[in-house]
Amino acid sequence: MxxxxxxxxxxxxxxADGGLTAAELTDRHQATLDQALEAITTRAYWSPHPExxxxxxxxxxxxxxxxxxxxxxxxxxxxxxxxxxxxxxxxxxxxxxxxxxxxxxxxxxxxxxxxxxxxxxxxxxxxxxxxxxxxxxxxxxxxxxxxxxxxxxxxxxxxxxxxxxxxxxxxxxxxxxxxxxxxxxxxxxxxxETADWSKPQGKRDPLRLTKEFTAVPxxxxxxxxxxxxxxxxxxxxxxxxxxxxxxxxxxxxxxxxxxxxxxxxxxxxxxxxxxxxxxxxxxxxxxxxxxxxxxxxxxxxxxxxxxxxxxxxxxxxxxxxxxxxxxxxxAGVNTVVIESAADYRGMLSNLAFSLSLYSGQMCTTPQNLLIPRDGIDTDQGHRTFDEVTADLAAAVSKLLGDDARAAGLLGAIVNPDVKARLDAAAELGEVVLPSREVAHPDFPDAVVRTPVMVRLDAAKSEEDPAYLEECFGPVSFAVAVDSAADAVELLRRTVREKGAMTVAAWTTNAEVEQAVEEVCLEECAQLSLNLTGGVFVNQTAAFSDFHGSGGNPAANAxxxxxxxxxxxxxxxxxxxxx
Amino acid sequence: MxxxxxxxxxxxxxxADGGLTAAELTDRHQATLDQALEAITTRAYWSPHPExxxxxxxxxxxxxxxxxxxxxxxxxxxxxxxxxxxxxxxxxxxxxxxxxxxxxxxxxxxxxxxxxxxxxxxxxxxxxxxxxxxxxxxxxxxxxxxxxxxxxxxxxxxxxxxxxxxxxxxxxxxxxxxxxxxxxxxxxxxxxETADWSKPQGKRDPLRLTKEFTAVPxxxxxxxxxxxxxxxxxxxxxxxxxxxxxxxxxxxxxxxxxxxxxxxxxxxxxxxxxxxxxxxxxxxxxxxxxxxxxxxxxxxxxxxxxxxxxxxxxxxxxxxxxxxxxxxxxAGVNTVVIESAADYRGMLSNLAFSLSLYSGQMCTTPQNLLIPRDGIDTDQGHRTFDEVTADLAAAVSKLLGDDARAAGLLGAIVNPDVKARLDAAAELGEVVLPSREVAHPDFPDAVVRTPVMVRLDAAKSEEDPAYLEECFGPVSFAVAVDSAADAVELLRRTVREKGAMTVAAWTTNAEVEQAVEEVCLEECAQLSLNLTGGVFVNQTAAFSDFHGSGGNPAANAxxxxxxxxxxxxxxxxxxxxx
The missing domain is CATH 3.40.605.10 (Aldehyde Dehydrogenase; Chain A, domain 1)
Structure with a gap:
């Protein structure tokens, strides 16, 4: 071979005989298979592959x-x-x-x-x-x-x-x-594999069949x-x-x-x-x-x-x-609703990481951040729209301040198309976080860029707003919306028309939380709520999380x-x- | 309502309160649901509905x-x-x-x-x-x-x-x-419905999430x-x-x-x-x-x-x-291979019933009967091709000899299209079993007809042989083939190109049986072998039999x-x- x-x-x-036998394979792997079967049933954490x-x-x-x-x-x-x-x-x-x-x-x-x-x-x-x-x-x-x-x-x-x-x-x-x-x-x-089928026939002998069932490719x-x-x-x-x-x-x-x-x-x-x-x-x-x-x-x-x-x-x-x-x-347009935050700093650092990881080149990276134009309530007090975007921009900048560390998080821009989209994004609206070039410590020819964030406004009644197209790469849009209800409706429209691999929301308001959940249930999108720690909306774990839903335009499975x-x-x- | x-x-x-409660529904039906779940697992005979x-x-x-x-x-x-x-x-x-x-x-x-x-x-x-x-x-x-x-x-x-x-x-x-x-x-x-997910992080606290899973329409x-x-x-x-x-x-x-x-x-x-x-x-x-x-x-x-x-x-x-x-x-073209028979009379009566039931107006009714032109070996001695078709025709005629009994088995021709196909079938080849009108004892205007069987020959190299189209209704084709191997190959071609809801075979030859099975596994068709009693190829039982395979052109599920x-x-x- x-x-x-x-x-x-x-x-x-x-x-010894030059081949892998079924017995050897059973010895090696049956227990792992059994554990995997158990894991997909409980959906608790499990992995046999150290990371x-x-x-x-x-x-x-x-x-x-x-x-x-x-x-x-x-x-x-x-x-x-x-x-x-x-x-x-x-x-x-x-x-x-x-x-x-x-x-x-x-x-x-x-x-x-x-x-x-x-x-x-x-x-x-x-x-x-x-x-x-x-x-x-x-x-x-x-x-x-x-x-x-x-x-x-x-x-x-x-x-x-x-x-x-x-x-x-x-x-x-x-x-x-x-x-x-x-x-x-x-x-x-x-x-x-087999079944014995015996159908009673009153006083007569039962009808009896043997049946074999085979899974065929x-x-x-x-x-x-x-x-x-x-x-x-x-x-x-x-x-x-x-x-x-x-x-x-x-x-x-x-x-x-x-x-x-x-x-x-x-x-x-x-x-x-x-x-x-x-x-x-x-x-x-x-x-x-x-x-x-x-x-x-x-x-x-x-x-x-x-x-x-x-x-x-x-x-x-x-x-x-x-x-x-x-x-x-x-493709999909992953959407985040930012309505309020119980842990504002946790939200910022969590979201900054999601926007930065692999230069946003994940099908699960958030793109649209829907933020009420009047600002949001947080444990750090009220924050205006501009303060939220500035704070998030600062969190990203801090995370990526050191070139070596930034390169280890961002990786490289995968191909010229992504680079072109990144360059063009700055023309789409007011840049609230500019992209910058990062020098890779080991690979001088690597194209490494920090993410750009552009402010857009949902109130502008455009026919094809930029935020309703997937802009794959290190680009996010801070989209001003009138209210939480407006955000929820834009979320619904986005998932229904464009699809989404992921949805995230930060809110302390039970009604808003329920409304976002209801949209995700009705439009069939996977939702992460109020993440502030070491789990990110763009990451899913096998055996427990579903990647995509198969029920909105982003994926059929x-x-x-x-x-x-x-x-x-x-x-x-x-x-x-x- | x-x-x-x-x-x-x-x-x-x-x-009493005017509505069906969950508790009442549980009392009435939980046990039946549990039994149904058990039945689809064992695929043994079961039904809660008396017939x-x-x-x-x-x-x-x-x-x-x-x-x-x-x-x-x-x-x-x-x-x-x-x-x-x-x-x-x-x-x-x-x-x-x-x-x-x-x-x-x-x-x-x-x-x-x-x-x-x-x-x-x-x-x-x-x-x-x-x-x-x-x-x-x-x-x-x-x-x-x-x-x-x-x-x-x-x-x-x-x-x-x-x-x-x-x-x-x-x-x-x-x-x-x-x-x-x-x-x-x-x-x-x-x-x-829910899962607790806890991912170890070495010396740090584990990452912990609670997850809710909802089935959505x-x-x-x-x-x-x-x-x-x-x-x-x-x-x-x-x-x-x-x-x-x-x-x-x-x-x-x-x-x-x-x-x-x-x-x-x-x-x-x-x-x-x-x-x-x-x-x-x-x-x-x-x-x-x-x-x-x-x-x-x-x-x-x-x-x-x-x-x-x-x-x-x-x-x-x-x-x-x-x-x-x-x-x-x-549509599909259900095919029967008749290679040899250990119980010739049982085969004839079983097949005669399948051809007659509901005037062949079932998607599972056999259409093509592939029979070696040199005849077949049976427990009643060798039977020539013509003897086989004549014996089968006689079995059908005997089964349907009495009008009242025939009407109870045939039912009525469902619509004029089926009647037209039946009338046209006699022109396709040599009629080995003519259709006859049956007088219904209770409904004088009912259109009741016995099935027609027409002899065709697979050796004629026609581009679109009649037997390779579904002829839905009381029409079957006795197709002469060169050999069992020829029958198996025609079976394969039929299922692959036209699909089949059912395949049946009668054979005492282990090699032929295996070849037919292999075709059904490769082309994905449901097979009934050597039926001679009260189970018929055109009938499937819920909880045990699969109706169609979803893997050939007759059905995608x-x-x-x-x-x-x-x-x-x-x-x-x-x-x-x-």
Missing amino acids: ATAPTAHVPATSPS HPKAYGENGTQSAEEGQAAFQALLGRPFELDQPGTDELVGGEVSPYGIELGVTYPHPDIDVLLPAMRSGMRGWREAGPRLRALVCLEILRRINARTHEFAHAVMHTSGQAFVMALQAGGPHAQDRGLEAVAYAYQEQTRVP RGVALMIGCNTFPTWNGFPGLFASLATGNPVLVKPHPRAVLPLALTVRIAREVLAEAGFEPNLVALAAERPGEGLAKTLAVRPEIRIIDYTGSTSFGDWLETTARQAQVYTEK ALCDAAFVANRFRTVEVRREA | ATAPTAHVPATSPS HPKAYGENGTQSAEEGQAAFQALLGRPFELDQPGTDELVGGEVSPYGIELGVTYPHPDIDVLLPAMRSGMRGWREAGPRLRALVCLEILRRINARTHEFAHAVMHTSGQAFVMALQAGGPHAQDRGLEAVAYAYQEQTRVP RGVALMIGCNTFPTWNGFPGLFASLATGNPVLVKPHPRAVLPLALTVRIAREVLAEAGFEPNLVALAAERPGEGLAKTLAVRPEIRIIDYTGSTSFGDWLETTARQAQVYTEK ALCDAAFVANRFRTVEVRREA
């Missing part, structure tokens, strides 16, 4: 140095992946930190690759839900063991700062993958990765499809191939060791400007699509790829619930007379 | 005479339904047995009706999954109590014979409705009924949507309004008594040729659609009604599984610091 160096992961060496960088380096996991060396060894050469149907090598990733990665990847001849992927379906189906789950957990374990290597790969494709790339691109993404496996396993095992799943969170947004769909028996073709964003190429290679390695067709997971890297996703999405073999990205392409997929189940996460997995497989019944 | 006579259902009288006509008449249920009288009292007058937004009365149902029903129904002004339906959503959402389920069970209980009245209503709209109309249109439909309620309840309660659900099984095919979607918190607008087939109008009236009555907005369930009857479903399907308020009917309209809905979750059951309910609601999370 793959000729990639696996020396960093000694614990993955094959068993501290120093937690790695033992028990067969890469140390920081090993991870960095492994990443360096990948650069400037073809990425080795022995999948069939390769017609050329493609690649051109440039790190947002200014480094050309120089890695090339196989470009697929899909008429060769897709049949090869399908050839593994029967064996994978016959493995059954439990063995499929255990194989997925082994894939995740090997990914976890290489968390440091993934951290560099995610950092140099997404622009995330190293610690965030390690955590969000590593353990948190692994959690989301494991969560999807747990849901998939649970869903496939809700129907028994739909076909090849296409996972279309995104630039900013290649693993975190990619793993749920990838593992949900694979665990339900479907081959998965991974089409990464052309700027963020490496983390998913590593994922594919590890998956193929584990599948082969466990006796399955490695082509059940394959990579589809593309030529510049090729638009491969569009070609793949309408192939009849593709029966499932997972996509994170623009609303326009997401809508196109939903409308056009009618042969497939399509799961999309698209939530990570992760039963609906995310239940239609990736079907149940076939065979019945016979007993 | 409804001014309909409810004297037949004494047990439904309101409690023998004589089981009714006690415990507040209508006797046969009461049911008939109640049905007669409905005829020739406006159907009383006090829903808002009625702009005229419409109707023109003519029984396939030759009686004009003369019932008229309110035609909706949907700009008035839809907002009235939405106005009940908050209260219904706040009731929560358990109370919603119990209210649904009360609706089903009252429907069950009027099983005899429904039997006549189903008979005189679908053309089913009385006993079948009573069973399939009554208890079996009620079972399917209850099954949907059980799935909906189970699905909504898999996420806890999507919006108004549209249930588009069909002509042949208004209740059986209608109840699953209706109850799945209602139990998950959505208002349901019932748009019956214009030839089969009465059973669903009764359903709507009972639902409204129960909702009002339980303190909910009765407009959560409403009827949308249409003018002749109006095409109301097409108008309703694209209204932004409509967020869920359930449809049973033609492939063309089902495909249109799936493609066009992008604002809604669309669940369709469309199965009745009933988690996928059928999981996307009718969404989960909204509200989180706060603990």
